[in-house]
Amino acid sequence: MLSPTRTRAMLLASGAAIAGLLVGGLSAGVSHAADNEGCRPDGLYKTAGVDVPYCSVYDAEGREKMGADHQRRVIGYFTGWRTGKDGTPAYLANNIPWSKVTHLNYAFAHVGADNKISVGSDGVNNAATGMTWPGVAGAEMDPALPYKGHFNQLTKFKKQYPNVKTLISVGGWAETGGYFGDDGNRVASGGFYSMATNADGSVNQAGIDTFADSSVEFIRTYGFNGVDIDYEYPTTMKDAGNPLDWQLANARRPGLVQGYAALMKSLREKLDRAGAADGKHYLLSVAAPSSGYLLRGMETFQVQKYLDYVNIMSYDLHGAWNEYVGPNASLFDDGKDGELAAAGVYSTSQYGGVGYLNTDWAYHYFRGSMPGGRINIGLPYYTRGFKNVQGGTDGLWGKAPATTCPAGAGLTKCGDGAVGIDNLWHDKDTAGVESPAGSNPMWHAKNLEKGVVGDYVTTYGFPANTTLTGTYVRKYDSTLVAPWLWNAQKKVFLSTEDEQSVAAKADYVVDKGIGGTMVWELAGDYAYNAAKGQYEVGDTLTDTMYQKFKSASPYGAKKAGTTALPTQAVDIKTEFTEFKLGDSNYPLTPKLKITNNTNATLPGGTEFRFDYGTSAPNNASDQSGFGTTVISSGHTGNNVGGLKGDFQRVSLKLPAWQTLAPGASVDLAFNYYLPVSTPSNWTVTISGTTYALLGDLARGTTPVQPGGTQPPTTPPTTPPTTPPTTPPTTPTTPPTTPPGGTCTNPAYVAGTxxxxxxxxxxxxxxxxxxxxxxxxxxxxxxxxxxxxxxxxx
Missing domain, CATH: 2.10.10.20 (Carbohydrate-binding module superfamily 5/12)
Structure with missing residues (x-):
């Protein structure tokens, strides 16, 4: 759930793009640098026939250039609804710690009813393109730009901080399956669900192309560096995502993953073509779920090859959608997660004791198919919390069952979410009533911890004489890397983040070679105002990460692990297909389809090897006689305190009687027990020679046919000898020795x-x-x- 805190005022949608007005115009010089391919990140899809100007963003190792003091990303979501116009504290572009972030994702644009990207109708009430803030120091408009609002401010500050990149984020929890109209009412247009997938489950390519074309025009118009897709969620798991979208989404579940993949492929290709024309590479990212439950229904997350990087929403791992009290965003599993224990995850042998509701598990899920540097872990600058907690240790792993659930939540059983002063950033349900969730900015949580009632509470509807009940005591679990506040009198549990947990997560990012962090959302960070004796909006947590990252070693830029892949790659396609839907997909038993696109027949016994992430235990197998065996384990046993390695390496072989002719395919039934992203780092050994596969999109590989290299793409320097214009004289007597030798060599036999x-x-x-x-x-x-x-x- 990417946007957990959204009142109607916060959700004010805003203005359409001003067609034809380009920020700064197109680049005068189009890049055709010969080394562009040398800057392509490992594993990133390249649009055929396009000279993508990767070197405008990446260095010769395929690492993103972000400034000398930014070795890792700090991506902050900047939301459009904290304008201050509703009386609550504003968070504007001038409040962003520009020197400490690397990327900003503006939340949110949406998919309009016409399938085009939109921020609503233009006008003075449009926060994105029309609103102004007279008298606010730092929020003055840049008069050189043809639009106002947040977009004007972002462009203005980017001139001062040219290393910071901005992306337009589309969707989010509230606007994946619809959008908020100018009148404030939600339009159930179908959003991503209907734009990318038809009612019969087929791919809606026309809708996708409309959206992708409009996205290119949008970022050119408003000066963004790319597009961030927050589609929540293209999964086959029934009743996933916003309950308001269930009726439409559930009918399309069988085709959502395919529609998602087609959408990301079209966006990648259209952004690549636009970037080649404009002389700059445009970024494409997604906000990806971290829950093993949601990912189970997303097949092998086939879209990662189209992404510059993935932002993992490694938060909302526990909350009031059920009764199990736990941390919002723990780094590790501790083997005691109440929700997982109730589901038998720790006691069922096939799971290997691997708990999958933590950041480390989610990172390893994506590491199985991507370099660490193309992955960013998510941190919440907001709380989740419960009241009336029963059992547990200071509330942790207790239960908080509710007797009724919020209207419109689609739930018949839920948790007892904290309310009132413990729920400052609350949503409202469909009846306009506060949704219990224990959702607060971190600056408010810090004040609760100190027993302080901040002077801002009146702007959220609380009286000036508000007092706190009980004491909020900070607790910390070093195994989980999770702090929380526990109010024993009220039985309130609020899951938090602070300097200790954020520093530990930053160290984890550095140690693992991860690309960086993503934050939802910047307005929740804090600083202490000594004059007032209270915490307010600040940049303490963001600065903690900046300080950790500024002198860190470069992030991991290679998809493979410690063993380098062969430099010669053959065109043998591998794909996982025929996943079962929803709750029928356990264990996961897709078909692995191998297609031989070379011009040589693969003999029986040809061996394939590949890696899958340690997000799944080392017990993969097949049911088709291919002898699937895990030959090297990156991790065994439970994952308390973190998974030890990144990959499980698998071997399988064509059966001795099974050859694979050019153009032919073979299927085998694969079997595993926890979700993995697309298996990668493939090799195939043919007649004693080992090759990589082209589908891994690895840097520095050369396409070959088995046994040798491809013919050169340019003709040889010396042309072949011109044939004579007249035929040679035919001898009347054959020579004693036939030219070229005798036919004593064995005759060619087909099939040999x-x-x-x-x-x-x-x-x-x-x-x-x-x-x-x-x-x-x-x-x-x-x-x-x-x-x-x-x-x-």
């Missing part, structure tokens, strides 16, 4: 396997194999093919 160096005779000529081959007739493979003509016999 030939290796590099084998010589055969065929149709009066001798032929030498340049590499492994089968069922390729000599004389038919061309000048650059497997068979080299040795002359007549």
């Amino acid at each position: 396997i030939y290796n590099s160096g084998n010589v055969v005779s065929h149709k009066g000529r001798n032929w030498k194999a340049q590499w492994w081959t089968q069922n390729e007739e000599p004389g038919t493979t061309g000048d650059w093919g497997v068979w080299k003509d040795q002359g007549a016999c």
